[in-house]
Amino acid sequence: MNDPAATSRLDLLYFLERVQRADLDRARRWIADEEQRQEEKERGRQARPPAPEWMIEQGLNGGMPVYVHVGDCHMAGKRSIGVDRDQARRALVEGVTPCTHCRPDSELGIVEA
Secondary structure (H helix, E strand, O other): OOOHHHOOHHHHHHHHHHHHHHHHHHHHHHHHHHHHHHHHHHHHHHHOOOOOOEEEEEOOOOOOEEEEEEOOOOOOOOOEEEEOHHHHHHHHHOOOEEOOOOOHHHHOOOOOO
């Protein structure tokens, strides 16, 4: 029934062509999927709101501010909220501790008396 001698070289080449077309179609789907992922990622990046210029880190109790940070400070914790310049300045004047890494007091021109 499946006599290898009965299969012609041409039949084998047609089979190879079908397999390679299937592989090419799969590769093209992968490329299209990756292009879509990259486009979605870029749209997400563009839609992301800008990082805050200043942050106030809340304490564990969630209410009392503990530190003031410059917006891109690597030490700002997950409990930090974005604030504007006036709120950051007010917090420092009211005694909230400035971060020792990003020095928001220096950035805001507040000198300890």
